[in-house]
Amino acid sequence: MRRTWQALAAFTSPSWSYAHTDPEQLHQVLAEQTAAANREAADHATEAATWNVDELHVQPGVLEVRRDVLTDVHYLEGLLIGARHRGLDPELIERLAAAVDTGHELTVLLADVARATITAPAAGR
Structure with missing residues (x-):
């Protein structure tokens, strides 16, 4: 069968x-x-x-989310590379590229959030 x-x-x-x-x-x-x-x-x-009782308690969760997003963005990049290599539909490639770019932007923002967990207590106190 x-x-x-x-x-x-x-x-x-x-x-x-x-x-x-x-x-x-x-x-x-x-x-x-x-x-x-x-x-x-x-x-x-x-x-x-x-x-989240203070700034540093936010950091582990942000780092975990960023790690997961990085993993997913790299997978999306693989899909994008494959789609380009095989000459798939240009609209699909355009949307995949936009998703990859947005994912990278999110990882940058999450890194900024993680950094703010260290600088916020010193600046605010």
């Missing part, structure tokens, strides 16, 4: 993502991702707020 990549992925990893060819299915996946993140948002925000 011949198995599709989609079926094999379901056996190997419950969180495996695969390509959708139906715009409605893709819309549903995007909506589910957003809904899941929104459901967890209150817990994440409450937990983060609980730990």
Whole structure:
């Protein structure tokens, strides 16, 4: 019996993502991702707020988020390089490039936030 990549992925990893060819299915996946993140948002925000008793307590969380964003941006860069190399749709390449640029901008902003956790106490006291 011949198995599709989609079926094999379901056996190997419950969180495996695969390509959708139906715009409605893709819309549903995007909506589910957003809904899941929104459901967890209150817990994440409450937990983060609980730990932030002063500037230095903010730093570990910011560094963790920055690390994760860097990892994701590098993955997006790989997708962009592959899309360019294969001559994929110019609109796709343009949007991937914008996502990569925005990701890099976010890492710079997060680095600035991390630095502010050190300078803020000295400047404010």
